[in-house]
Structure formats: structure tokens, C-alpha cells
Amino acid sequence: MIGTPLLPEIRELIEKRNFSALQRIFQDWLPVDLAELISDLPEDEQAILFRLQPKGLATETFEYLDFDSQQNLLKALTKKHVSQILNSMSADDRTALLEELPGPVAQELLKLLSFKEFKIAKTLLAYPEESVGRLMSPDFLSVKKDWNINQVLEHIRTYGHESETLNVIYVVDDAGKLNGELFARDLLLSAPDRKVDEIIEEEKIVTLTASQDQKDALDAFKRYDRVALPVVDSNGYLIGVVTIDDMLDVAEEEETEDIQKFGGIEALEEPYMDLPILQLVKKRAVWLVVLFLGEMLTASVMAYYEGELAKAIILATFIPLIISSGGNSGSQAASLIIRSLSIGEISIRDWWAIMRREILSGLALGCILGVIGIVRVIGWAIAFGHFNTQWTYIAFTIGLSLVGIVLIGTLSGSMLPLLLKRLGLDPAVSSAPFVATLVDVTGIVIYFSVASLILGGILL
Amino acid sequence: MIGTPLLPEIRELIEKRNFSALQRIFQDWLPVDLAELISDLPEDEQAILFRLQPKGLATETFEYLDFDSQQNLLKALTKKHVSQILNSMSADDRTALLEELPGPVAQELLKLLSFKEFKIAKTLLAYPEESVGRLMSPDFLSVKKDWNINQVLEHIRTYGHESETLNVIYVVDDAGKLNGELFARDLLLSAPDRKVDEIIEEEKIVTLTASQDQKDALDAFKRYDRVALPVVDSNGYLIGVVTIDDMLDVAEEEETEDIQKFGGIEALEEPYMDLPILQLVKKRAVWLVVLFLGEMLTASVMAYYEGELAKAIILATFIPLIISSGGNSGSQAASLIIRSLSIGEISIRDWWAIMRREILSGLALGCILGVIGIVRVIGWAIAFGHFNTQWTYIAFTIGLSLVGIVLIGTLSGSMLPLLLKRLGLDPAVSSAPFVATLVDVTGIVIYFSVASLILGGILL
Numbered sequence: 015m016i017g018t019p020l021l022p023e024i025r026e027l028i029e030k031r032n033f034s035a036l037q038r039i040f041q042d043w044l045p046v047d048l049a050e051l052i053s054d055l056p057e058d059e060q061a062i063l064f065r066l067q068p069k070g071l072a073t074e075t076f077e078y079l080d081f082d083s084q085q086n087l088l089k090a091l092t093k094k095h096v097s098q099i100l101n102s103m104s105a106d107d108r109t110a111l112l113e114e115l116p117g118p119v120a121q122e123l124l125k126l127l128s129f130k131e132f133k134i135a136k137t138l139l140a141y142p143e144e145s146v147g148r149l150m151s152p153d154f155l156s157v158k159k160d161w162n163i164n165q166v167l168e169h170i171r172t173y174g175h176e177s178e179t180l181n182v183i184y185v186v187d188d189a190g191k192l193n194g195e196l197f198a199r200d201l202l203l204s205a206p207d208r209k210v211d212e213i214i215e216e217e218k219i220v221t222l223t224a225s226q227d228q229k230d231a232l233d234a235f236k237r238y239d240r241v242a243l244p245v246v247d248s249n250g251y252l253i254g255v256v257t258i259d260d261m262l263d264v265a266e267e268e269e270t271e272d273i274q275k276f277g278g279i280e281a282l283e284e285p286y287m288d289l290p291i292l293q294l295v296k297k298r299a300v301w302l303v304v305l306f307l308g309e310m311l312t313a314s315v316m317a318y319y320e321g322e323l324a325k326a327i328i329l330a331t332f333i334p335l336i337i338s339s340g341g342n343s344g345s346q347a348a349s350l351i352i353r354s355l356s357i358g359e360i361s362i363r364d365w366w367a368i369m370r371r372e373i374l375s376g377l378a379l380g381c382i383l384g385v386i387g388i389v390r391v392i393g394w395a396i397a398f399g400h401f402n403t404q405w406t407y408i409a410f411t412i413g414l415s416l417v418g419i420v421l422i423g424t425l426s427g428s429m430l431p432l433l434l435k436r437l438g439l440d441p442a443v444s445s446a447p448f449v450a451t452l453v454d455v456t457g458i459v460i461y462f463s464v465a466s467l468i469l470g471g472i473l474l
Numbered sequence: 475m476i477g478t479p480l481l482p483e484i485r486e487l488i489e490k491r492n493f494s495a496l497q498r499i500f501q502d503w504l505p506v507d508l509a510e511l512i513s514d515l516p517e518d519e520q521a522i523l524f525r526l527q528p529k530g531l532a533t534e535t536f537e538y539l540d541f542d543s544q545q546n547l548l549k550a551l552t553k554k555h556v557s558q559i560l561n562s563m564s565a566d567d568r569t570a571l572l573e574e575l576p577g578p579v580a581q582e583l584l585k586l587l588s589f590k591e592f593k594i595a596k597t598l599l600a601y602p603e604e605s606v607g608r609l610m611s612p613d614f615l616s617v618k619k620d621w622n623i624n625q626v627l628e629h630i631r632t633y634g635h636e637s638e639t640l641n642v643i644y645v646v647d648d649a650g651k652l653n654g655e656l657f658a659r660d661l662l663l664s665a666p667d668r669k670v671d672e673i674i675e676e677e678k679i680v681t682l683t684a685s686q687d688q689k690d691a692l693d694a695f696k697r698y699d700r701v702a703l704p705v706v707d708s709n710g711y712l713i714g715v716v717t718i719d720d721m722l723d724v725a726e727e728e729e730t731e732d733i734q735k736f737g738g739i740e741a742l743e744e745p746y747m748d749l750p751i752l753q754l755v756k757k758r759a760v761w762l763v764v765l766f767l768g769e770m771l772t773a774s775v776m777a778y779y780e781g782e783l784a785k786a787i788i789l790a791t792f793i794p795l796i797i798s799s800g801g802n803s804g805s806q807a808a809s810l811i812i813r814s815l816s817i818g819e820i821s822i823r824d825w826w827a828i829m830r831r832e833i834l835s836g837l838a839l840g841c842i843l844g845v846i847g848i849v850r851v852i853g854w855a856i857a858f859g860h861f862n863t864q865w866t867y868i869a870f871t872i873g874l875s876l877v878g879i880v881l882i883g884t885l886s887g888s889m890l891p892l893l894l895k896r897l898g899l900d901p902a903v904s905s906a907p908f909v910a911t912l913v914d915v916t917g918i919v920i921y922f923s924v925a926s927l928i929l930g931g932i933l934l
Contacts, residue, residue, distance in 0.1 A: 042678065044678050044680075044698065046697055046698060046699075167662065170662045170663065171662070171663055171664070171665065174659075174662060174663050175663060179659075180658060180659040180662050180663070181641050181658060181659075181701065198640060198641060198658040198662070199634075199639075199640040199641075201662075202627065202630045202631070202634060202640050202658070202661075203630065203631055203634050203635060203640070204631070205631065218502065218503075218504050220504075232722075235722065236722045236723070236726075237506055238504065238506055239506075239719040240719075241641065241701050241718065241719075258701065258718055258722075259699040259700075259701075261722065262692075262695065262696045262718075262721065262722070262725065263696075265722065265725050265726075265729075266696075266725075266817055269725075269729040269732075269733075270813050270817065272729075272733065273729075273732065273733060273736065273809055273812070273813045274809055274810065274813065276733065276736065276737070276809060276906075277736070277805050277806050277808065277809020277810065277906060278802055278805050278806050278809070279806045279809060279810065282810075285814065285819040286810055286811070286814040286819055286820060286828075287814075287819060287820055287824065287827070287828075291831055291834050291835060291838075294831065294835055295834075295835050295838045295839060298803070298806050298835065298839060299838075299839055299842055301802075301806070302799070302802055302803060302806065302839055302842075302843065302880075303842065303843070303846065305798070305799075305802050306795070306799055306802075306843050306846060306847075307846075309794065309795045309798045309799065310795060310850060312794035312795050312798070313791050313792050313794070313795050313850075316790065316791035316792075316793075316794065317791050320787055320788075320791065323787050323790055323791075324787050327780055327783050327784050327787075327790075328780075330776065330783055330787075330790040330793070331773050331776035331777050331780065331783075332773050332776075333776075333790070333793060333794060334769065334772035334773070334776065334793060334794070334797055334914050334918065335766070335769050335770060335772050335773050337794055338765070338769045338772070338801075338907075338910065338911060338914060339762070339765075339766055339769070341798075341801075341907070341910065342738055342761075342762055342765050342766075342907040342910075342911075343758070343762060345737050345738050345905075345906050345907050346737050346738050346739045346758050346761070346762065346907070348737060349733055349734055349736060349737020349738070349739060350734065350737065350739065350742075350746055351746070352733070353730050353733045353734065354745065354746040354747075357726055357730065359745040359746055359747060360746060360747055364747065367747070368746075368747075371751055371754065374751050374755075375751060375754055375755050375758065378751075378755045378759075379755060379758060379759055379762055382759055382762070382763065383762065383763070383766050386763065386766060386767075387766075390770060390773075420762075445805075446736075446737060446805050446906035446907070447798075447801070447802040447805050447806070447906070450798065450801065450802075450910070451798060451802070454794050454798060458794065
């Protein structure tokens with residue numbers, strides 16, 4: 015079904031201007047598949063193919079195109095065709111396109127809208143980015159609660175064609191205040207002569223507001239297992255509807271932000287490939303420089319121990335091994351805690367239970383690595399035939415340091431996200447690189463302290 | 475609406491055995507909210523509250539409870555009550571519960587099912603974990619294509635009550651083969667005397683198979699903007715339906731796995747708090763030990779350069795700073811590329827374009843850190859009054875190494891996920907700690923090579 019393997023054939027047909035063959039190919043395609051094919055074509059061929067699709071599907075195909083292809087088509091198609099598409103697009107997809115376009119272009123397009131659609135577009139664009147308002151559609155169907163099911167069915171057949179969803183019909187009073195939701199399920203299961211208010215449960219409406227964060231909407235959809243939720247203003251008047259298909263996209267965006275933050279990078283607003291390199295560098299440079307400045311502390315701490323280092327160069331050779339173990343255990347703990355916080359498995363209230371678990375885990379993990387470290391150092395010395403009692407002391411320095419550092423890593427990685435959340439900051443800021451940097455400095459101090467303790471008078 | 479702030483009041487009412495007051499409170503609650511409240515109560519009070527809910531909602535509330543509370547209730551309720559709930563649960567939620575329970579308990583419960591439900595449960599449990607079969611429900615409604623809309627509406631009113639969804643009705647032939655989908659939207663918008671086959675589009679059905687991975691189902695839901703998808707067997711016979719509410723949970727699980735893997739930890743199958751500490755340690759120890767063994771290479775490499783270190787201890791003090799910069803830039807690149815791969819923004823085909831972008835980004839980021847590094851070393855030397863030309867050489871050693879290491883970090887971080895994917899492995903294995911470990915070894919080699927080059931004959 016999907017276009018890509020057919021691409022060479024189709025491009026040949028385009029070159030031969032064999033439009034009837036192309037039309038035959040496309041008549042059974044779904045708009046989303048046609049949109050994918052169009053997006054894969056060079057810009058000058060996109061418009062040719064777009065015009066060939068079966069009547070009535072143009073707008074739907076357009077809605078599935080990526081922003082680049084949409085912009086390209088807006089340039090290539092006639093003003094009349096563009097106006098037709100924009101006016102028939104669903105309001106939420108149009109908002110997404112308009113917010114992506116440069117200001118002057120968006121203004122030009124707004125002029126092509128009918129008065130009614132223009133008003134809708136202006137209203138939706140007035141809501142802040144990432145708010146529910148940008149996702150909602152004002153095309154919903156409302157009925158009155160004293161109607162019977164037959165009246166509702168008649169009303170739907172007459173006025174339902176433009177509605178964003180028919181899986182839920184909204185029940186409003188004469189003033190437009192939301193009274194209840196009539197689910198398609200209940201509508202279909204009820205006898206034709208039953209009244210709407212015998213079916214709906216007025217007390218149990220879940221609503222969104224237009225200024226709410228899209229993440230809140232996502233949480234509500236998950237919690238209440240809905241396929242659509244109504245949006246009301248501060249007085250309880252119904253102003254729009256959000257459908258679940260937009261929620262999968264919101265979920266994807268939210269997760270992408272979380273993952274990018276955890277990788278130590280500012281969230282990108284555009285796909286990786288579309289971002290100009292200069293901006294890509296900027297998004298990464300900020301955090302990288304901050305981390306670098308933090309990590310400079312390690313050089314200062316190391317300089318402080320230069321005396322010890324000069325006496326026992328061997329200590330220096332284990333530094334990367336030791337500090338990286340702290341960083342790794344910290345990354346593990348941070349990824350666990352950030353994610354559990356984000357999906358609501360744990361909350362700040364649980365900090366003490368989490369701390370107990372992490373102290374135990376950290377000690378266990380530290381002991382595992384510590385034992386491996388001791389075996390490695392002693393084994394190595396024996397293998398190279400220069401084993402003496404000094405090596406035993408060095409081995410235990412490494413082993414004990416590892417226990418301490420892994421414990422500190424685990425604790426920092428798990429407590430930092432909770433602390434950030436407590437301070438009202440985003441827990442995801444405690445990224446893997448951030449935790450690693452924090453633990454590096456502590457790790458060096460622990461290592462040299464243990465070394466002084468064990469090796470004082472022997473090597474140092 | 476949500477229970478937690480009310481918890482003390484409600485527990486007081488439970489202690490006073492004031493059931494009528496409790497019932498008054500709950501009659502307007504949604505099952506999901508009641509379930510949340512019950513989950514927050516101590517085990518011995520859960521059953522009391524569960525029994526108090528309004529008639530007809532017990533099963534729905536039960537479906538919203540977490541597994542721990544579900545198990546607790548199964549023990550506390552009468553056999554008859556348990557049997558009632560299990561038989562009326564939707565098949566997909568029941569599968570999820572049964573797969574969570576220990577084998578013997580699940581077997582006991584299966585015995586409580588009616589013959590029909592038992593057969594369904596057995597069939598669904600036979601599909602592999604994480605497969606579409608485990609999510610699907612065999613309760614769907616099917617109609618014939620020569621029926622008219624009125625007949626369909628009548629059929630729904632008579633047989634639709636048990637159907638998992640009524641947002642889509644399936645059209646099958648006499649043998650049960652899937653012919654098409656009738657969306658509630660089209661059903662509601664069509665005149666009562668129209669025939670089903672005038673409305674459906676036979677060629678354009680999107681189907682799932684029971685053995686497919688749940689991730690594939692998620693992709694199909696996103697791509698085709700559906701609220702339900704039919705599941706067919708290898709002969710095209712309709713065997714079940716998957717609804718979108720399960721997809722938000724699948725999306726969440728998939729993302730959690732990705733994030734945990736990126737943090738360098740095996741994906742947990744249970745919530746963080748429910749996992750016994752021993753298992754938590756095991757999930758983390760495997761990767762931590764692998765990374766530790768890998769990182770041991772740094773000690774060997776460092777030992778190789780012991781001569782250089784002995785001559786210039788100062789070199790050792792910058793090692794953590796330098797290798798961590800490589801690790802950080804690698805984590806950034808890996809998080810970007812893994813995520814873009816996972817949501818399909820890029821594919822392996824794009825490797826060359828990605829490599830070009832990353833070489834440019836890596837050089838730019840390396841130069842930024844390099845310049846800061848040079849300024850830091852020279853500035854420090856001047857500030858402490860021991861500046862001489864040697865320090866200039868050291869500064870440039872640090873600066874040049876940083877450019878090389880950040881470039882290598884960026885390249886490893888971006889290319890490794892692509893390479894893993896090419897080899898048919900999971901790109902998410904190239905976690906932040908994994909990339910950091912890889913880059914650490916390379917970083918030390920680069921650093922000492924640059925040092926030999928610049929400082930040879932001066933310090934070394």
C-alpha cells in the first residue's frame with residue numbers, strides 16, 4: 015500500500031504525462047498513503063500528483079502532508095484551489111499549519127478564508143502555543159436534553175457533516191452551557207423514543223479549558239479513556255472539542271522533549287533534519303558549555319591532589335574508571351526516577367521510600383563493581399608478575415572508592431529529580447550528562463580521600 | 475473530584491461504618507476516581523469501599539484499579555462476586571490481569587468463568603506477550619453489506635451492548651471474512667434506507683494481525699487516525715478489535731522502555747515502586763558491569779601512558795574534564811538520533827546526511843569548548859602567577875584535544891544507533907552511559923597523542 019517502493023514507476027508515469035494510469039493507481043489509495051508518496055517526490059512534481067487524486071480527497075490528503083510539502087503546494091496551486099482547501103480543512107490542522115508558516119505568509123492565507131473560517135482561525139491562533147486551544151476544533155454538534163433519540167438522529171443527519179467527531183454529541187442548554195455528553199455508544203443503543211436526559215449523566219462531565227496545557231489534556235484522555243473531550247470557557251459554555259487522534263501526537267512530542275532533555279540537550283521544536291545546523295549547534299552548545307564549566311571543577315580538585323598524584327601515578331590511571339562508574343549509576347537512577355515521576359508512578363511524597371531503595375541498590379551495585387575492581391587490580395598485578403602487598407592496598411582503595419562513588423551516583427541520580435520537582439523545576443533537567451558531571455567531582459574527592467586513608471604512609 | 479484530599483474524611487466514615495454517607499458521596503463519582511481512592515486505602519478497607527459503589531459500576535471500577543488492589547479484592551470478595559466481575563470484565567482488561575497473576579491463581583480464576591468467557595480468555599492468553607492478541611477484544615459487532623442503515627441500527631440496539639466499541643461496526647460476509655468498516659460517523663450521517671455497501675469503502679480497510687507487535691498497532695493507529703482497528707487471521711477472518719484507549723498505554727510503555735534503555739538500564743516490566751529491590755539491582759547490575767568492564771580499558775590505556783604522566787602530572791589533572799566532554803556530546807547526539815529514528819523522522823538511508831550534519835556540529839561544538847578550555851588554562855596560570863610559554867603549549871594541547879574528542883563523541887553518538895539498527899539490533903542500546911564509555915577510551919588516546927605531538931621535547 016505504501017508509496018515508496020513504487021516511487022520509480024510513478025515518477026516515470028509523471029514524466030510520460032500518463033495521468034490516466036496514475037489516476038487508476040491512486041483511486042484505491044488512502045489519503046495518508048498518497049500524502050506520503052507526494053512528500054517523497056521532488057517539489058516540482060508534488061503539485062502534479064496532488065491534482066490527480068480522486069475528487070473530494072484533496073483536503074484530507076493535504077492534512078496528512080508534512081509542513082514542507084504543504085508550503086510547497088500552497089505556492090504551486092492556484093489561489094482558488096488553495097482557498098478551497100484552507101476553507102475545508104479541519105480547524106485544528108489548519109491552526110497547526112498557520113502557526114508553522116512565517117507571519118506574512120500566514121496573513122496572506124488568512125485573507126483567503128471565508129468570513130466564518132477567518133473568525134475561527136483568528137480565535138484559535140490567539141491561544142498560547144502548546145495550549146488546548148491550539149488543538150481544539152469549534153466544529154462540534156450539540157443537542158438539547160429534552161429531545162428524543164430520533165430527533166437527535168435527524169439533527170445529526172442534517173447538521174453533522176462538518177462536525178469534527180460524531181463519537182460524542184454535546185448536550186447544551188439554551189444559553190450554550192454544557193449539560194452533558196451523549197456518547198455514540200449510548201445513542202446507538204437507546205430506543206428511538208427515549209429522551210436525551212434519561213441517557214446522559216450530568217454530574218460526570220470531564221471538561222478541558224482552552225488555556226490548559228496540552229499535557230493536561232493528554233492526562234485526562236488517558237485517565238478517563240475518552241475519544242473526545244469538550245472544551246469550555248470559564249463560565250462553562252462549550253467552545254470546542256479535542257479528539258484523541260491529536261493526543262497521540264501530543265504524547266509523542268512530550269516524550270521527545272523528555273528524551274532530548276535527558277540526553278542533555280534543549281528540546282528541539284522541529285524535526286532533526288529540518289533544523290538548520292546553526293540552531294542545532296546552539297541547542298546543544300548551551301548545555302555542553304554549562305556542563306564543561308561544571309566539569310572544570312574536576313581539574314581544580316585534581317590539581318589539589320597533585321602531590322599525591324606525583325607520589326603515586328598509578329592512582330591517576332584508575333580515575334576514568336572510577337568516576338565513570340559514578341556517572342553510569344547516576345544516569346540509571348535518574349532515568350528511572352524521572353520517568354516514574356513523569357507517568358505518575360511515584361510522587362515527591364515518596365522520597366523517603368525511594369531513598370531507602372536507592373541506598374540499598376547503590377550499596378549492592380557498588381559492592382558488585384568493587385569486588386570486580388579488586389579482582390581486576392590484583393589479577394593484573396599477578397598476571398604481569400609485579401604483585402606485592404602494595405597492590406593489595408591499591409586494590410582495596412579502588413574497591414572501597416567504587417562502593418562510595420556508586421552509592422553517591424545512585425543517590426544523586428535519584429534525589430536530584432525529586433529536588434528539582436520540589437523546587438518547581440522540571441525534573442528532566444537532571445539529565446544523564448548533568449548527573450555524571452555532578453558525580454565526577456564528588457567521585458574524585460572520594461577517591462583521593464579513601465586513598466589517603468588506606469595508602470597514607472604506604473604510597474602517599 | 476479526585477479522592478486523595480478527601481482520604482482522611484472517608485477513612486473516618488469507614489471506621490464509623492457510616493455506609494449511607496459514603497454511598498451519598500460516591501454516587502456522583504466516576505469509576506476511575508473511585509478506583510484511585512480505593513487504591514490509596516489500606517488493603518483491609520478496600521473491599522468495604524468497593525462493595526459500596528452504585529450498582530452496575532463494580533466491574534468498571536475494578537477495571538481501573540491497579541493490579542495490586544485487584545489481587546487484594548479477588549482475595550477479599552466472595553467467590554460469587556469475583557465470578558460476576560470476571561465474567562463481565564472486558565476481555566482485554568481481563569487478559570492483562572490474568573497475565574499479571576501467578577500461574578496457579580490465574581488457573582483458579584479461569585475456573586470461575588462461564589464456558590464462553592473461559593474460551594475467550596484461553597485464546598487471548600495464548601498470544602505472545604506484547605502482541606496485538608493480548609490487547610484485542612473478541613466482542614465486536616458485525617453486519618452484512620446488503621443490510622440497510624435501519625437494519626443496522628436495529629441490530630445494534632439488540633446486540634450491541636457487549637461490543638467493546640460502537641465507533642466502528644464491521645462488515646463481514648457469510649463466512650465471517652472482513653469486507654469493510656462502517657464508521658459510527660457514516661452510520662449516523664446516512665439516510666435510514668441506504669445500503670451498507672453504498673457507504674463502506676471495501677478496498678481501504680486497515681487491519682492488524684493477532685501476532686503482530688503492539689508497537690506496530692500503535693504506528694497504524696497514529697498513521698490512519700483511527701479509534702479502533704480490526705484484527706484478522708491469516709485468511710482474512712475477523713477475530714477481534716483493538717481500541718485506541720489501549721494505545722495510549724502502549725505508547726507510554728514503549729516510551730518508558732526507550733527512556734530506561736537510554737539511561738543504561740534494562741527495561742523494567744513493573745512500576746518502580748513495585749519491583750523487589752533484588753530485581754531492581756539485577757536490572758541495573760548487568761549493564762553497569764558491562765560498562766565497567768568496558769571502562770577498564772581506560773585503566774589499561776592510562777597505564778600505557780604512565781611514562782608521559784610521570785613526566786607531566788599536570789596532564790592527569792585535565793583528564794576527567796576532557797573525557798567527560800566527549801561523553802556529554804555523545805549523549806546529546808545519541809538521544810537526538812535514537813529518538814528521531816524511533817518516531818520515523820530519519821531512517822538509515824539518511825546516514826550520510828546525518829554524518830555531514832554531525833561532523834559540522836561536532837567541529838563547531840568542539841571549537842567552542844576548545845576556546846573556553848584554552849582561556850581557562852592560560853587564565854588560571856596567569857591568575858596564579860606561574861605563567862610561562864609551557865602553559866601556552868599545555869593550553870593548546872587541551873584545546874586541540876577537546877576539538878577531536880567532541881567530534882569523536884558526536885560522531886560515535888550519532889552513528890552508533892544507526893549502525894545498531896543496520897545490524898538489526900535495537901538502536902536504544904546505544905545508551906548515554908554506553909556512548910560515554912566508548913568515547914572515554916578514545917578520548918584518552920586522542921589526548922595523549924595530541925600531547926606527544928605538541929609537548930614532545932617540551933614537557934614529554
